[in-house]
Amino acid sequence: QSVLTQPPSVSGAPGQRVTISCTGSSSNIGAGYDVHWYQQLPGTAPKLHIYGYRNRPSGVPDRFSGFKSDTSVSLVISGLQAEDEADYYCQSYDSSLSGWVFGGGTKLTVL
Amino acid sequence: QVQLVQSGGGVVQPGRSLRLSCAASGFSFSSYALHWVRQAPGKGLEWVAFISYDGTNKYYAESVKGRFTVSRDNSNNTLYLQMDSLRPEDRAVYYCARDPHWRMTGETRGDFWGQGTLVTVSS
Numbered sequence: 001q002s003v004l005t006q007p008p009s010v011s012g013a014p015g016q017r018v019t020i021s022c023t024g025s026s027s028n029i030g031a032g033y034d035v036h037w038y039q040q041l042p043g044t045a046p047k048l049h050i051y052g053y054r055n056r057p058s059g060v061p062d063r064f065s066g067f068k069s070d071t072s073v074s075l076v077i078s079g080l081q082a083e084d085e086a087d088y089y090c091q092s093y094d095s096s097l098s099g100w101v102f103g104g105g106t107k108l109t110v111l
Numbered sequence: 112q113v114q115l116v117q118s119g120g121g122v123v124q125p126g127r128s129l130r131l132s133c134a135a136s137g138f139s140f141s142s143y144a145l146h147w148v149r150q151a152p153g154k155g156l157e158w159v160a161f162i163s164y165d166g167t168n169k170y171y172a173e174s175v176k177g178r179f180t181v182s183r184d185n186s187n188n189t190l191y192l193q194m195d196s197l198r199p200e201d202r203a204v205y206y207c208a209r210d211p212h213w214r215m216t217g218e219t220r221g222d223f224w225g226q227g228t229l230v231t232v233s234s
Contacts, residue, residue, distance in 0.1 A: 002155060033217040038156075045206055045224040046148075046156065052218060089156050093219050098170045100146065100158035100219065 003028065004090050006103035012080045013111045020075045020106045022090035028101055033093040035073045037066060040087045040105075049088070050075060077108070085110045113137040113223045115207050120228030123197055133190040133207030133225050141165070141185040144210040146221060147192050149203035149230075159205070160192065164213035175201075197232045204229050 005023045012018040022035060029035055035053050038046035048057055050066040053073065063084075065076045077084055090103040119131040133145070147159040160181040161170040169181050180193040190207050205228055208221030 031217075034220070036220040038221075040156075045227050046221070047224070048220060048222050051220050051222070057222065091156075091220065093215070093217050097172070098215065099161055099172060100148070102156045102158065105155040 002104035003094060003097075003101035004092065004103035006088075006090060006106045008104065009107045009109065011109040011111055014080050014082065016080050017076060017078045018080060018108065020077075020088055020090075020108070022073045022075070022103050024073075024092060024101070027096040028092045028094040029073060031095060033095075035066070035068070036091045037064075037075045038089045038091065040089065042086070046089060080110050082110050084108060113209065115209065115223060115225035117205070117207055117225040117228040120205065120230050122231045122233060124234050125197060125199060125232055127197055128193070128195045129197060129230060130194070131192040131205055131207075131228060131230070133192075135188045135190065135209070138209070140188040142213055144212055144214055144219075145181075145183065145190045146208045146210060147179075147181060147190075148206045148208055148221070148224075149201075150206070150227075151200075151203045154203075157203075161210075161215055161219075162190070163215065168214060170215065194230070197230075199232050202230060202232050 037050040039049045040046045053068040054066040087105045094101040114136045116134045162181045178196045182191045207225040209223045211222045
């Protein structure tokens with residue numbers, strides 16, 4: 001059971017837009033700690049894709065966007081491409097654990 | 112360019128020990144905190160341990176506390192994970208990751224990751 005909650009899977013056709021949500025609790029996201037998103041392609045290490053809710057590291061396409069509202073955090077991928085098919089994980093800091101917490105991961109399928 | 116190259120994985124019997132290494136290059140190693148993260152086969156990511164830039168602060172996941180020890184050698188740009196009393200449930204790919212901060216903060220994250228090394232615990 002992961003501390004952060006993500007949908008197990010999402011899918012979309014090429015060119016479409018998908019959203020992956022991430023919810024936590026008062027000791028992590030609710031406490032205002034940053035949320036980050038990682039992309040993990042099959043058989044490879046995770047790669048930071050969004051940090052600090054909405055910032056993209058160099059080299060990450062602007063099709064990837066992060067959003068934060070009062071009640072939720074999400075990753076939005078616009079203009080889906082086949083190469084976006086991967087697992088996506090959200091991550092934050094948890095004060096009760098003094099370390100990272102992750103969502104269970106969301107498998108994105110490009111139809 | 113930033114590189115984290117891991118070594119030390121393998122097959123070990125339950126109750127035995129193993130040490131993982133993560134050799135860094137391309138950045139000022141002694142200025143950054145580091146983490147270990149693992150991923151059991153077909154499962155999600157699990158944070159394992161943290162060490163601050165100078166090694167004075169260390170934090171562990173409850174699942175490994177008392178059995179695993181994280182350390183670093185800033186003179187040789189290498190991070191270590193000493194794993195003792197290994198259990199079958201420790202079987203996973205282990206990743207090292209660099210934190211862009213020197214200590215644990217609310218913005219903590221992994222901006223660069225090693226390639227991963229597989230640890231199998233089996234009799």
